[in-house]
Amino acid sequence: MEELKQAGLTENESKVYLGLIELGPSLAGGVARKTGLHRRTVYDTTEMLIQKGLVGYILKNNRRIFQASNPNRLIEIIQEKQNLLLPFVESIQQKYNSTKEKExxxxxxxxxxxxxxxxxxxxxxxxxxxxxxxxxxxxxxxxxxxxxxxxxxxxxxxxxxxxxxxxxxxxxxxxxxxxxxxxxxxxxxxxxxxxxxxxxxxxxxxxxxxxxxxxxxxxxxxxxxxxxxxx
Structure with a gap:
């Protein structure tokens, strides 16, 4: 779970994602029982995971059945963060090089x-x-x-x-x-x-x-x- 936190997931997001990996396609109630989280918390957490592309769902009888995305998506998230951060790092690197005293x-x-x-x-x-x-x-x-x-x-x-x-x-x-x-x-x-x-x-x-x-x-x-x- 610590590795998922390093990828930017919260503790609840990590629990829900790993729960869905083990359960396969599941209703919120099943995820709640698996993770020990309140059902409302599961719904809120899956919304965040959907935004991150780590969870998808299908509607069946007007009920959402959630499913974890391929774990490779975690690597993509890290790469996306690196790509966003790279221009900023390059800009401050120039300032760092110009001001850092050489020992x-x-x-x-x-x-x-x-x-x-x-x-x-x-x-x-x-x-x-x-x-x-x-x-x-x-x-x-x-x-x-x-x-x-x-x-x-x-x-x-x-x-x-x-x-x-x-x-x-x-x-x-x-x-x-x-x-x-x-x-x-x-x-x-x-x-x-x-x-x-x-x-x-x-x-x-x-x-x-x-x-x-x-x-x-x-x-x-x-x-x-x-x-x-x-x-």
Whole structure:
């Protein structure tokens, strides 16, 4: 019966149709006894099934004798619905394709790869950095001088949460600190709809995820830690 519901039949319509399949040509009273439905309900339900082409009837002695149509009609009903729905789906598919943000995950390795990640951030309005590591300035020492200068020229503000007081005196940046025990070689940069997870190892790597929901989730976590951190 669940399959008939998937085809768009109500519970009563399913009962009456299956009842007629088993009974063959029948009066409303016979269908009522078979299905346990009230006779008036059977009449109302058969009218709906007639409209759907699933039940027919003949008049004999001014009485309707109902008969179920070929079950292939169920497939036709589904196909008809698909045909009606197809133009609508095609129209909204175009809107979906034009507005859906494409999710991307990119991996970068080495100093040059990380430079690509940071230069991309220079098109942002604000950069949030969770777990800033002093190793960043050791690995990309000369590059960050240019990066911070360019960020300042573009007036891109940054908020930074670090655990090492060596992270200080960065232009256009507000810095707060967590206890040193939370120091880690991994930092997370959040900007626009992207999240960059950076591992400041000897051969550094970065994973950049382009996804608004993920970026917003990390942004919320950053704001929570920002309240906990101290200047």
């Amino acid at each position: 991307e995950t990119n991996f970068y390795k080495g100093k040059e790869g990380l430079k690509t990640v940071f230069e991309e951030q220079l098109d942002s309005k604000e950069i949030l950095i969770l777990g800033a590591s002093p190793k960043a300035y050791e690995i990309l020492q000369f590059y960050f001088k240019w990066y911070d200068k360019t960020r300042k020229q573009k007036k891109i503000k940054s908020r930074i949460i670090a655990s090492d007081k060596k992270i200080s005196n960065i232009p256009l940046a507000e810095i707060k600190y967590l206890p040193e025990k939370y120091t880690s070689p991994v930092s997370v940069n959040i900007y626009e709809n992207k999240t960059a997870i950076i591992v400041w190892a000897k051969d550094p790597i970065a994973i950049v995820i382009k996804n608004k929901e993920i970026a917003d989730a990390y942004r919320s976590y950053f704001e929570l830690m920002w309240k906990i951190a101290r200047k």
